[in-house]
Amino acid sequence: QVQLQESGPGLVKPxxxxxxxCTVSGGSTNIYYWSWIRQPPGKGLEWIGYIYYGGSTNYNPxxxxxxxxxxxxxxxxxxxxxxxxxxxDTAVYYCALYDITxxxxxxxxxxxxxxxxS
Amino acid sequence: DIQMTQSPSSLSASVGDRVTITCRASQSISNRLSxxxxxxxxxxxxxxxxxxxxxxxxPSRFSGSxxxxxxxxxxxxxxxxxxxxxxxxxxxxxxxxxxQGTRVEIK
Numbered sequence: 155q156v157q158l159q160e161s162g163p164g165l166v167k168p169x170x171x172x173x174x175x176c177t178v179s180g181g182s183t184n185i186y187y188w189s190w191i192r193q194p195p196g197k198g199l200e201w202i203g204y205i206y207y208g209g210s211t212n213y214n215p216x217x218x219x220x221x222x223x224x225x226x227x228x229x230x231x232x233x234x235x236x237x238x239x240x241x242x243d244t245a246v247y248y249c250a251l252y253d254i255t256x257x258x259x260x261x262x263x264x265x266x267x268x269x270x271x272s
Numbered sequence: 273d274i275q276m277t278q279s280p281s282s283l284s285a286s287v288g289d290r291v292t293i294t295c296r297a298s299q300s301i302s303n304r305l306s307x308x309x310x311x312x313x314x315x316x317x318x319x320x321x322x323x324x325x326x327x328x329x330x331p332s333r334f335s336g337s338x339x340x341x342x343x344x345x346x347x348x349x350x351x352x353x354x355x356x357x358x359x360x361x362x363x364x365x366x367x368x369x370x371x372q373g374t375r376v377e378i379k
Contacts (some may be wrong), residue, residue, distance in 0.1 A: 199316065199359055199370040214367040215273070248315055256307040256322065257363025262315035 156181040158249050158263035165269050172236040172268055176249030179230065186226055187212075187252035188232040189259065192245040196207045200245075204252060205232055274298050274362050277373035284379040291347040293374045295338075295360035303339045304364040311356045311372075319358075320345065350376070 158236040176188070187204035194200075203213035205223045213221050217236070234267035236243060246265040253260040276347040285291050295305065303323040308316035318327050320336040323343055333348045347354055355378055360371040 173356055189293070198360075198372045201366075201368040212366050216367070252368075256306070256325075257304050258318055258361070259308070259316070260319045262317075264317055 156251065156261045158251065158261055158262045160247060160249050160266035162247065162266045162268060163178055164267065166239055166272065167242055167272050168270055170239055171249075172234070172243070172270075173233045174247055174249075174266060174268070175231055176233070176253070176263055177229075177231050178249075184227070185253070185255075186260070187254060188223075188254045189250045190223060190234045191248045191250055191259070192243075193248070193265075196244075202234065203235075204246075234237040241270050244268065244270045273299060273367055274365060274369055276362055276369050276371040278358075278374050280374060281372065281378060282375040285350050286379045287350055287352055289350045289379075291350050291376060293345045293352075293358055293376075295343040295345070295371050297341045297343075297362055297364075300340045301362045301364035304362060305336070305338065305343045306363060307334075307336055307360045308359045308361065309354075309356045310359065316359060317378045334366055347376075352372045359368060 157180045158178050184207040189204040203223050205211045205225045220237045222235040223225040244256040246267050248265045249263045251261040277296045279294045305323045307320040310316040319330050324336045335346045351359050357373045357375045
């Protein structure tokens with residue numbers, strides 16, 4: 155059973171850079187796009203981007219200038235960096251595995267609430 | 273970018289009711305449409321892919337249909353555990369996008 159776990163700081167100051175890590179366990183992960191999705195409090199889901207086994211990435215144009223996703227296949231981990239934070243970046247951040255055969259986010263982490271505040 | 277629009281934004285229903293949620297894409301996405309269920313404080317749960325294919329373990333009271341731009345999620349007989357928010361998502365092209373959600377509440 156594939157499991158994902160996010161780890162992050164919880165509280166970040168405006169203008170700073172957010173760093174989140176997702177650890178994947180329990181299954182073969184090289185068939186997925188390793189993805190990040192966020193959800194502001196009380197709002198809907200926004201896809202941030204993904205990294206594919208081998209290192210290729212794809213980002214949401216709305217965030218592209220501020221986002222970097224990287225991966226460490228040896229550790230079964232991937233990371234999100236989001237720079238120049240504002241209060242609008244306050245959200246629950248999910249890591250998820252996108253299965254390209256069914257074109258869906260098959261497995262999700264429990265989510266990490268990130269609050270941007272001074 | 274493809275915009276996904278769900279209707280209604282919320283609905284109230286009773287246990288046993290038949291519930292239908294609609295999702296519309298801003299351009300044709302063939303059948304590349306998925307549905308998710310999210311309960312309060314939890315991560316979304318994957319329900320349906322390819323517009324109409326039930327993920328393993330999902331109860332058969334859930335069904336999906338549609339192609340092109342118009343899609344529906346139907347719950348044939350609403351159960352207490354089905355009260356949640358439902359999202360559609362297109363996998364046709366990046367950036368992947370979700371509908372704004374439909375909250376199913378207890379009447």
